Amino acid sequence: MTSVKTLSGSLAQAAGSIMAVMAIGVTLMFVAGHAQSATLHDAAHDMRHATGFPCH
Template sequence: MVAITRTLSPALVGERLSAVLLAATLGVGLLFVSGFAPVVALHNAAHDWRHSANFPCH
């Protein structure tokens, strides 16, 4: 049996790090915005999104 080892190039490591940082930033931003937004604004945003995606809601 042959063991296959894989090494990551510095460019690939940089891309992965960039993707993780972007995802973390977006996630924290969503939590921050939704945590401080009024409930009515969140409800209206979800309601408008359902209409724009053609989902029936009432």
């Protein structure tokens, strides 16, 4: 019974970590995608096209 609790706890922790990383990634994509700064635009330009994010 203990191993089941440990396993489910590990899975819940892994799922939480995955969700946190996804949230950070989506936030970075949103910020870079809507940036008005020429430097940020130039830095993210190729990645925007690679992911299909319209920028012009």
